[in-house]
Amino acid sequence: MNRSKNLERLQNEQFDICIIGGGASGAGCALDATLRGFKVALIEKEDFAAETSSKSTKLIHGGVRYLEQAFKNFDFAQLRQVRHGLEERHTVIRNAPHLAHPLALITPVFSWFEGFYFTIGLTIYGFFAKNDTMPKAQWLNKKETFEHIPTLTPKLHSSVMYYDGQLDDARYCLALAHSADEAGAAVVNHASITNFEKDSSGKLIAATIKDNLSDKSFSVKAKLFINCTGPHGDSIRLLANPDQEKRLRPSKGVHIMLPPEVLRSQDAMLIPKTKDGRVVFVIPFEGEVMVGTTDDEYRDLDKEPILIEQEIDFLLDTLRPYIAKVPDKSQIKSGFGGLRPLIASSGSKATKKLVRDHEVEYDEKSNLLSLLGGKWTTYRLMAKDTIDEACKLLNNETECTTELHYLIGGENYNFEEWKIIQKKYNLDEDICQHLVKKYGTKAHNVLETSIQTDRIHKDYPFIKAEVIYTVREEMVGSLRDFFARRTRMELMDWKATFNSVDAVAEIMASELNWNEQQTQTNIADYKKLLKNFMQKANVI
Structure with a gap:
């Protein structure tokens, strides 16, 4: 993905469809629409999967709670x-x-x-x-249960x-955006929509875009705009047509990350009932153990939802009846909060009782199409329903083909390829397996990009070559893009991430032509953010 070339395309070409929001639903729509022959632009104000789509429970599921x-x-x-x-x-x-x-x-x-x-x-x-x-x-039976998870309580x-x-939600979303780009979409991150241009009848004809990395603004023209901004969907709907009513009731869910000793297992655990009537998952992820989630209404959409101490207490208390030795707060390595884009009920239901289904809304006055609600597992179906509607509006009868479309790195994937990489490059086993699992058939490309195979941190398999590759091929534009989403290090271990920032910033500065002041500002800003996470969770 070449951001500079795509920015140039946005300014000089007219598009059939401009999709706003680069999460799972927006990237899914971009891929679907491009494969149907539309000329597509995808605009993301931060980074692909920067918000909801990188902060899920990492499960592909129907939802056992919904069934009950x-x-x-x-x-x-x-x-x-x-x-x-x-x-x-x-x-x-x-x-x-x-x-x-x-x-x-x-x-x-x-x-x-x-x-x-x-x-x-x-x-x-x-x-x-x-x-x-x-x-x-x-x-x-009890014996078989302990063979799967040996750390459970003997009372069971x-x-x-x-x-x-x-799934790795952030990298899956990136693969969707990358695949859309590969199919011909003009995909750009770190670009915000600040306004719409309308014709005499009030229908959208263009959007004013601000490139957040250069502060330059320009206009993108399209026949149809699609709003895929998740919990922020109302802001785009009202920007297009101020007469509309708000439709969304975002809720916050948090997760904590614990060391692998908590489970000592590759299997996960479902805690079927909590004191507030939810379920909680305890899941191995990237070598750590992730516990979540909560469900609380969230109104301050201008602020990132983050993990706080009371939420840690709730999740550890929920673990207590099920684990023989419950970890204490000092063992928490990191945590994160995310928002669910729930569609408001006509009644006063609590957010945990709202259905996670989706809706495609068409506003005839502005000609804006909005994809509201939904969940990660059904992203492809959500995109299909949305682009089906776009086809009706743009007189295109092409059928959806995404059901059998491999994403970048997926076709002919073979996990055993890590052994070939190890033999060729003489790298540690965990590094080779990590590269194959995250880049698929593109793993060799990472190592062909750079000979810098040193670890970024001694405890994790991420290497310096990945910094160069993700900047050149995956549109990394900030330190957080790399640590939180291209690798998942921020989610796994705040302190290890903090201690790795300078080394990664040095490589990124060279690739992105940062001067010394820009480099130090980026380092200081990201370290401040990490410190804030640790302070709010009281795990410093």
């Missing part, structure tokens, strides 16, 4: 959401096998009745998953094991 609510409350909207998620699950894994894979989840139970109840429920859950090869749910009776999928 569907049956208890005779709520067919919840049931439809489960079915959509499970139908899409196999497609998400198939199209990027380097970034997504099946994951076993263990649900500990404390009585025969609980085991029976969850076995029936998770068997029904699996029944809705057509066309995939996930193993069916099974009831494990048994467990129920079922399967869902796991």
